[in-house]
Amino acid sequence: MTTSDQLRTSRKGRVEDKVAIITGAASGLGRADALRLGEEGARLILTDIDSDAGAEVAKACGGEFVAQDVGDEASWTQLIDSTMASHGRLDILVNNAGIAPIANIEATTTDVWRDVMRVHVDSTFFGCRAALPAMTRGGGGSIINMSSVAGLVGISPYFAYSAAKGAIRAMTKSIAAHCRAEKNGVRCNSVHPGSISTPMVHNALKTLGGFDMMDQPDPEASRIALGIGEPLDVANMVLFLSSAESKHVNGAELVIDNGDTVDQVKR
Ligand SMILES: NC(=O)c1ccc[n+]([C@@H]2O[C@H](COP(=O)([O-])OP(=O)(O)OC[C@H]3O[C@@H](n4cnc5c(N)ncnc54)[C@H](O)[C@@H]3O)[C@@H](O)[C@H]2O)c1
Structure with a gap:
């Protein structure tokens, strides 16, 4: 029986027993990802700086909550080490935490720029680098980096944010190419919601x-x-990328915007 046949005939959840870390899981898209992956059988480790809301989401989906500032490099070593100690493997990493200060190029202060780069770009780098050896040890995994349509087109009120999301898009492709060359079984894709x-x-x-x-x-x-769109529109994509259904998808940019960025007609 091929892997595809097994997927079709399996009655288990689409990510049954897979160990998943989701950052920024206390709110919005991260919360929706946690609930959706939980419904499909994943073992969840949810992180956020908002501990109260994060703990509530963890309770709702049967996962565990870990307080984490994703821009803190040391927090990543601790998180991956504790995940490996408790679960023995890491299958899925969703780098989702984010902030979106509203400022065009002329209004962007250096502090805002650095903050946005820290929360989006530093964190994605730290998270991917820390996760790769753990996933490789388990024979593979799926890294899902939350970018945005802001990383694909020009959105003037989000200058630093757009730059960060573009960096996440490019990092994702470099990581995907690295994993393909290493044959480590890890896939890395970016998601671009409108x-x-x-x-x-x-x-x-x-x-x-x-x-x-x-x-x-x-x-x-x-x-x-x-x-x-609604958060579930993104969570369903994250679920697909987390599951073996996407086993041949690596280095892709998945846009979820109902055609907004390709429609040239002004409405
Ligand atoms: N909502 C959208 O339309 C949209 C579109 C494109 C991309 N995104 C991206 O999706 C992701 C989630 O956004 P959302 O809309 O759910 O926003 P949200 O504000 O509802 O949730 C963001 C979460 O990230 C957490 N967070 C912020 N800084 C953090 C840090 N330093 N460490 C850990 N956690 C931190 C917040 O506490 C919050 O729980 C972000 O990366 C965002 O840029 C959102």
């Missing part, structure tokens, strides 16, 4: 457009009317 309904986007709508999504009589109807 606007998805999370606190990060609600904050942007309020700051840039004076529109408070959560104050609307029917936030779900407003989301659909504005063409904004």
Whole structure:
């Protein structure tokens, strides 16, 4: 029986017993990824700087919560070591934690620039570098780096953020090529959501457009009317990339924006 046949006939979860680390799991997309992977049988280690909300998500999906600032290099060694000590393997890493300060090139201070680079670029580098030996020891794994459409096109109010997301896109491809050459069984892909309904986007709508999504009589109807995606749209992609269904997908950039970045017609 081929691997594909086994996948079709398996009644187990799509990521049954796989050990997954998800960063920034206390809110928004990370939370949705945790719940979705949990539903499909993953053993979850969730991290965030927001310990209260992170612990709640961990409780909801039967995972464990670890307080972590992803920009702290030492935290990665500790996290991977403790994961290997408790679970003996690491199959999935979702580098998801992020911040999105609103500032164009002229308004971006050096402090904001460094902060954004630390939380997005340093963390993705530290996380991938720390995870690779652990995944290699287990025969392979899947690294999923959360980029954005901001890493593909020009979004002026998000200067530092766009630069960081572009770096994540390029890092992902370099890592994918390295893993292919090493034949270590690790795949590395980037995910590029457009606007998805999370606190990060609600904050942007309020700051840039004076529109408070959560104050609307029917936030779900407003989301659909504005063409904004829901966290599950991203979580389903993360699940696919985490599972063996994507075993031939490496170095890809998966865009989740309902065609927003390819549509040249002004609407
Ligand atoms: N929501 C969108 O439309 C959208 C689109 C494209 C990309 N993204 C990316 O998806 C990821 C998740 O965004 P979201 O929309 O869920 O935002 P969110 O603000 O709802 O969640 C971000 C989480 O990251 C955590 N975090 C922030 N700094 C951290 C740090 N230093 N260490 C650990 N955790 C930290 C926060 O506490 C929070 O729980 C981000 O990387 C974001 O850039 C989001």
